Amino acid sequence: MKFNKCLFFAGMLILSPLAVAQYDTSWDNSRGINQISPNVYRYGAGGSISGLFIPTSEGIILVDGPASPCEPGAGQWLKDELDERFGVPVRYVVLSHDHQSHICGTDAFKDTAVAIGHKKIRPHMLREGRLGAIPTVTFEDSMDIDLGGIKVSLHYFGPSHSDNLIATHIPQDGVLFIPDLSRPEGQLPNPDFRDMEVDSAIEVLGELGKMYEVDIVVPSHGSPVATQAYFHRYREYLIALRERVLDHMIEDMSLYEILEVVTMEDFSDYTNLEQNLERNVTTMYDYLYRYREPNNPGGLPIRAPQ
Numbered sequence: 001m002k003f004n005k006c007l008f009f010a011g012m013l014i015l016s017p018l019a020v021a022q023y024d025t026s027w028d029n030s031r032g033i034n035q036i037s038p039n040v041y042r043y044g045a046g047g048s049i050s051g052l053f054i055p056t057s058e059g060i061i062l063v064d065g066p067a068s069p070c071e072p073g074a075g076q077w078l079k080d081e082l083d084e085r086f087g088v089p090v091r092y093v094v095l096s097h098d099h100q101s102h103i104c105g106t107d108a109f110k111d112t113a114v115a116i117g118h119k120k121i122r123p124h125m126l127r128e129g130r131l132g133a134i135p136t137v138t139f140e141d142s143m144d145i146d147l148g149g150i151k152v153s154l155h156y157f158g159p160s161h162s163d164n165l166i167a168t169h170i171p172q173d174g175v176l177f178i179p180d181l182s183r184p185e186g187q188l189p190n191p192d193f194r195d196m197e198v199d200s201a202i203e204v205l206g207e208l209g210k211m212y213e214v215d216i217v218v219p220s221h222g223s224p225v226a227t228q229a230y231f232h233r234y235r236e237y238l239i240a241l242r243e244r245v246l247d248h249m250i251e252d253m254s255l256y257e258i259l260e261v262v263t264m265e266d267f268s269d270y271t272n273l274e275q276n277l278e279r280n281v282t283t284m285y286d287y288l289y290r291y292r293e294p295n296n297p298g299g300l301p302i303r304a305p306q
């Protein structure tokens with residue numbers, strides 16, 4: 001079902017912060033389930049990656065898989081938990097994107113559920129031999145799932161982290177789930193920009209920051225939940241890093257010289273900046289290498305460390 005974008009962006013904030021505050025939105029990485037809003041639960045099967053599920057009277061909508069790294073039995077663990085707590089089957093499995101660590105274990109629900117993902121997800125899953133439920137229902141821009149009186153909206157804003165990452169939005173609860181473009185506050189989400197379309201990701205982050213009916217953003221990695229301010233800050237970081245690396249490339253500096261001078265000190269509030277910076281600069285350089293033609297390509301410095 002096509003989603004009306006005008007209505008979507010014209011909506012007003014409905015859920016009050018107080019409604020969210022009564023739920024425990026912090027968790028550790030142990031195997032467990034937390035209710036984070038009236039209709040939405042977060043689960044983790046051990047490891048840093050989380051998924052969501054939305055139980056309704058007519059069945060459950062599951063978003064992403066319970067195993068990270070892929071671990072036999074994690075899918076069955078979640079299935080048993082859901083059976084015991086809710087007594088209704090998982091009817092839909094939504095895959096946020098094709099990356100193995102986020103979807104492993106979803107095949108445990110194939111007997112009762114329809115798998116859904118962006119239309120570009122299938123070739124990646126088939127090529128890489130992903131362990132997960134291959135979507136049989138795909139969409140291009142947006143899609144709504146209506147089940148048991150709950151609406152779950154899926155949105156694709158363009159290539160970003162992968163060419164098939166989607167945002168899962170539960171408007172009535174003000175919950176937005178967007179793996180790998182968000183992390184807990186103060187952490188950069190991506191150690192490098194592999195499988196990332198940087199320019200489009202900057203646009204996507206802008207769209208995510210403008211969405212209405214979002215009180216809490218659930219990152220797939222770690223805890224606690226983030227807010228939309230996260231998207232604005234990370235967008236600023238990507239824009240600044242891109243500009244700085246590009247400026248120095250135009251000055252004919254080598255990657256090694258650029259690594260010396262691009263320190264991103266004005267973003268030192270990111271606690272993992274030091275850990276990620278070299279890979280961020282190197283893969284931004286790689287991205288921009290494919291973006292421009294220098295005046296003197298014969299003198300081009302090497303593209304990446306050997």
Ligand SMILES: [Zn+2]
Binds near residue numbers: 161180
């Ligand atoms: Zn990913």
